[in-house]
Amino acid sequence: MITIIDVGMANLGSITNMINRLGFKSEISNDISKIKLAKSIILPGVGSFDRAICNLKNLHLIEPLKKKILLDKIPILGICLGMQLLTKKSEEGKEEGLNIIDAKVVKFNFTDITNLKIPHMGWNLVEQKKKHILFDDMFQNPRFYFAHSYHVICNEKENIITTTNYGYDFVSSFAKENVMGVQFHPEKSHKYGMKLLKNFTENF
Amino acid sequence: MLRNRVIPTLLLKGKGLVKTTKFKNPVYIGDPINAVRIFNVKEVDELILLDITATIERREPNFEKIREIVSEAFMPIGYGGGIKTLDEIEKLFRVGIEKVIINSALFSNPEVAKDAAKTFGNQSIVLAIDVKKDFWGNYKLFSNSGKNKQNILIADHIKKNIDNGCGEIFLNNIDRDGTMIGYDVELIERYSRIIDVPLIVAGGAGNLHHFAEAIKAGADAIAAGSMFVFQGIHRAVLLNYPKYSDLEKIINEVL
Numbered sequence: 001m002i003t004i005i006d007v008g009m010a011n012l013g014s015i016t017n018m019i020n021r022l023g024f025k026s027e028i029s030n031d032i033s034k035i036k037l038a039k040s041i042i043l044p045g046v047g048s049f050d051r052a053i054c055n056l057k058n059l060h061l062i063e064p065l066k067k068k069i070l071l072d073k074i075p076i077l078g079i080c081l082g083m084q085l086l087t088k089k090s091e092e093g094k095e096e097g098l099n100i101i102d103a104k105v106v107k108f109n110f111t112d113i114t115n116l117k118i119p120h121m122g123w124n125l126v127e128q129k130k131k132h133i134l135f136d137d138m139f140q141n142p143r144f145y146f147a148h149s150y151h152v153i154c155n156e157k158e159n160i161i162t163t164t165n166y167g168y169d170f171v172s173s174f175a176k177e178n179v180m181g182v183q184f185h186p187e188k189s190h191k192y193g194m195k196l197l198k199n200f201t202e203n204f
Numbered sequence: 205m206l207r208n209r210v211i212p213t214l215l216l217k218g219k220g221l222v223k224t225t226k227f228k229n230p231v232y233i234g235d236p237i238n239a240v241r242i243f244n245v246k247e248v249d250e251l252i253l254l255d256i257t258a259t260i261e262r263r264e265p266n267f268e269k270i271r272e273i274v275s276e277a278f279m280p281i282g283y284g285g286g287i288k289t290l291d292e293i294e295k296l297f298r299v300g301i302e303k304v305i306i307n308s309a310l311f312s313n314p315e316v317a318k319d320a321a322k323t324f325g326n327q328s329i330v331l332a333i334d335v336k337k338d339f340w341g342n343y344k345l346f347s348n349s350g351k352n353k354q355n356i357l358i359a360d361h362i363k364k365n366i367d368n369g370c371g372e373i374f375l376n377n378i379d380r381d382g383t384m385i386g387y388d389v390e391l392i393e394r395y396s397r398i399i400d401v402p403l404i405v406a407g408g409a410g411n412l413h414h415f416a417e418a419i420k421a422g423a424d425a426i427a428a429g430s431m432f433v434f435q436g437i438h439r440a441v442l443l444n445y446p447k448y449s450d451l452e453k454i455i456n457e458v459l
Binding site for chain 1: 207208209244247249250271274275276277278279280297298299300301302322323324325326327328371372400424425
């Protein structure tokens with residue numbers, strides 16, 4: 001059973017659709033008691049950083065989540081904004097992040113490139129910097145769907161799993177022990193995303 | 205490197221899919237669930253699903269049908285048709301829609317885009333612009349599936365709604381719809397200059413060279429209907445989508 005955290009602003013339908021297709025069970029929840037029992041967690045998210053953190057605060061989920069991740073070492077996959085929430089802070093807002101990964105979030109900043117639009121929206125490639133189980137047996141030239149204006153900068157470079165180029169190389173996935181984050185949307189990335197979610201659900 | 209997206213547009217009328225010409229004469233082309241399954245297998249970049257009678261019939265989106273249609277589609281799907289409230293937008297995201305496409309509601313209630321963008325992010329709110337040239341050759345703005353002319357300057361309307369939080373524009377020339385004679389390059393050139401968010405263009409695609417023309421004119425993404433649902437001069441229904449390598453080739457030639 002995979003627990004998908006309902007921050008109240010994510011497109012949860014497509015994540016559950018894909019997990020169902022993979023033959024796994026999932027539950028969507030923002031209930032502390034359910035989250036305390038979770039075996040693995042997906043933290044999705046669209047919308048703004050502060051709004052998501054405030055929703056987690058109002059639901060009293062911050063401490064239970066951190067305990068599950070940091071003490072119980074439950075596997076967690078952050079998707080898009082969900083990845084960004086795992087860091088210390090974001091240029092997008094004033095709220096503190098969950099501070100689980102030593103990283104921060106900044107807006108795309110193209111000083112000398114004028115023709116690139118923000119958000120970075122569409123399909124892009126990933127370059128694997130490090131072997132990781134999420135990308136095991138991945139199809140050739142995997143491509144993923146992105147839709148974001150902010151991206152993560154990792155302070156600990158060894159946590160970077162893939163980078164993607166949009167104006168410059170940015171971190172498109174990271175991992176540290178039980179904590180994983182992807183900037184793209186695996187749930188909307190055809191067989192490539194399905195393989196990644198399969199690797200997550202089968203191995204964690 | 206990011207490649208321009210190529211997006212089949214599917215028109216929902218009642219329970220079936222149709223294809224129109226100049227927003228008129230809907231021709232039945234098949235079952236939506238089957239169509240989405242086929243496009244899923246073909247690994248299309250994205251899909252746009254438009255319920256072309258929801259607004260005219262003054263009803264909300266058919267959530268149950270939409271849920272059924274998108275449940276096995278693993279690519280981003282934009283939905284438009286009959287959207288008026290934040291509550292409806294939230295419901296659409298819950299059934300698995302990635303973006304909502306809004307036209308008519310923004311004339312009576314521009315705040316809905318603002319509220320939705322604040323909650324769900326600009327990237328998920330798409331402003332649909334349907335235009336037609338008038339007798340004097342000026343572009344005019346239309347709502348309600350091309351039925352109501354809106355006497356607002358198109359540029360002003362676009363700017364205002366981008367300021368309100370619309371993170372993408374879906375620009376459609378009604379007169380080119382279903383004609384397969386090529387996109388309205390003049391239209392794309394004129395408005396891409398003032399659009400600093402991703403721009404999807406629609407209306408007129410007939411072959412891959414048309415894609416290249418539109419991208420050259422300033423389109424970030426390409427939408428097409430007839431080209432992806434008809435085959436041959438007799439317009440036999442056959443859902444199709446170019447090979448990834450062919451798209452890469454034609455689009456890279458532009459860049």
